[in-house]
Amino acid sequence: xxxxxKSEIARAADVSWPTANNxxxxxxxxxxxxxxxxxxxxxxxQVNPVFGVFLGISVGGQETKATLLDFSLNTLSxxxxxxxxxxxxxxxLSRLDRIITKNYTKQMICYETKNDLDYIxxxxxxxxxxxxxxxxxxxxxxxxxxxxxxxxxxxxxSLTISFCPNISCLNGANLLCLFQGELMKxxxxxxxxxxxxxxxxxxxxxxxxRLYKRxxxxxxxxxxxxxMGIGLGLGVIINNQLLTGNNNSIGEIGHxxxxxxxxxxxxxxxxxxxxxxxxxxxxxxxxVFSLV
Numbered sequence: 001x002x003x004x005x006k007s008e009i010a011r012a013a014d015v016s017w018p019t020a021n022n023x024x025x026x027x028x029x030x031x032x033x034x035x036x037x038x039x040x041x042x043x044x045x046q047v048n049p050v051f052g053v054f055l056g057i058s059v060g061g062q063e064t065k066a067t068l069l070d071f072s073l074n075t076l077s078x079x080x081x082x083x084x085x086x087x088x089x090x091x092x093l094s095r096l097d098r099i100i101t102k103n104y105t106k107q108m109i110c111y112e113t114k115n116d117l118d119y120i121x122x123x124x125x126x127x128x129x130x131x132x133x134x135x136x137x138x139x140x141x142x143x144x145x146x147x148x149x150x151x152x153x154x155x156x157x158s159l160t161i162s163f164c165p166n167i168s169c170l171n172g173a174n175l176l177c178l179f180q181g182e183l184m185k186x187x188x189x190x191x192x193x194x195x196x197x198x199x200x201x202x203x204x205x206x207x208x209x210r211l212y213k214r215x216x217x218x219x220x221x222x223x224x225x226x227x228m229g230i231g232l233g234l235g236v237i238i239n240n241q242l243l244t245g246n247n248n249s250i251g252e253i254g255h256x257x258x259x260x261x262x263x264x265x266x267x268x269x270x271x272x273x274x275x276x277x278x279x280x281x282x283x284x285x286x287x288v289f290s291l292v
Contacts, residue, residue, distance in 0.1 A: 052144040055131050057124060058199060059150050060113055061166035061230035064120075066093065066127050067108040073209055078106040084141040089134045096126045117169040121178040124148060128183060132190070143192055149199040150175060151231060153249045159196055163252070166231050200227045200251050201242060204235025 053076055054069045068076040068089070081087040090109045094101045099122070100112040111123060128146060135143045152164025154175065164170040175196050187194055204225040211217040225235040234251035236243045243250050 052142045054144055055128070055146045057127060057146070057148045059120060059124070059148065059167070060199070061151060062113055063102060064111045064113045064123060065108060066111075073206060075107050081106070084138050086134055086138060086141065089131065092134060093127060093130055096123070096130060099123050099126060113167065115167055115169050117173055117178075120167075120169070125179060125183050128179075128187075132186065132192075143190075145193040145195065146187070147195045147197065147202065148175075149197050149202045151199050151229075151233070153247065153252055154196070154198050156244065156248050162247075163249075198248065198251075199229075200225070200233030200235045201244070203227055204237060205242060207235075208237055208240075 052071065055066065056069055057066045058064065068081075070076050070080075078087060081089065087106070090104045090106065093109045094104050098119075100114075102110045102112055104110065113120065113123075131143065135141065150161065150164070150170065151166055152161045152170055154161055159175045161170045161173050161175065179194065184194075204223070204227075207225050208223055211220060211223065221238070221240045223237045225237075227233040227235065236250060
């Protein structure tokens with residue numbers, strides 16, 4: 001909060017302006033800043049965004065990536081990893097048992113994704129367990145939450161994937177069940193939240209956050225985000241609300257038949273069904289994602 005907003009804080013907290021001023025002065029004093037929890041610069045106070053971090057895992061059709069994010073949703077800098085003595089974390093993650101590492105840097109790691117449900121489950125759990133082990137050795141930096149994104153249509157409440165053509169082993173899979181057992185117990189004991197989301201939806205919310213930080217786009221309430229990976233996805237925010245639809249399938253545009261498909265062919269009609277029937281086969285090159 002800016003110093004000029006102390007009166008706003010006082011009103012919101014239902015205290016006097018001097019009380020708010022004294023609190024902020026004390027809060028930003030050196031005596032209360034021994035763990036670098038607070039940054040003071042240019043008349044602005046803010047909680048240090050590297051005190052607590054988040055683990056992000058993105059499961060894609062060909063690759064699975066993992067990184068650490070700070071409160072500003074930026075990749076945690078290597079300097080801060082060194083400061084909190086977790087700079088070896090991605091080197092440690094490159095040596096997971098039975099997991100194929102494609103490449104890694106100081107701030108991110110990339111694995112090969114296999115069309116195998118047991119492999120994907122083992123990979124995600126192994127990443128989380130290794131990160132928990134690394135963070136258990138540092139007292140000043142806390143892992144606050146874990147976000148994992150998947151492609152396909154994911155049920156809002158059931159977290160079951162009803163349609164995922166690019167990783168077919170996920171069709172019908174309950175994503176929450178992939179993490180049940182000792183891992184979930186460990187997360188609950190450490191009060192670490194686990195969030196599972198659709199990949200394009202997460203990207204769209206992230207892009208909206210980035211736009212909000214730019215003054216010229218700060219008041220924009222409607223955005224459309226087109227995601228192009230091994231598949232094609234679309235995210236839509238209207239009136240600052242993410243659109244999902246009754247079946248959580250808004251934006252699944254990649255397998256809509258394109259103009260080159262003869263819609264009278266029974267096989268294509270069957271393949272087109274998003275909520276039933278068989279998904280498109282790779283040879284059905286008339287789908288929108290292949291045209292793009």
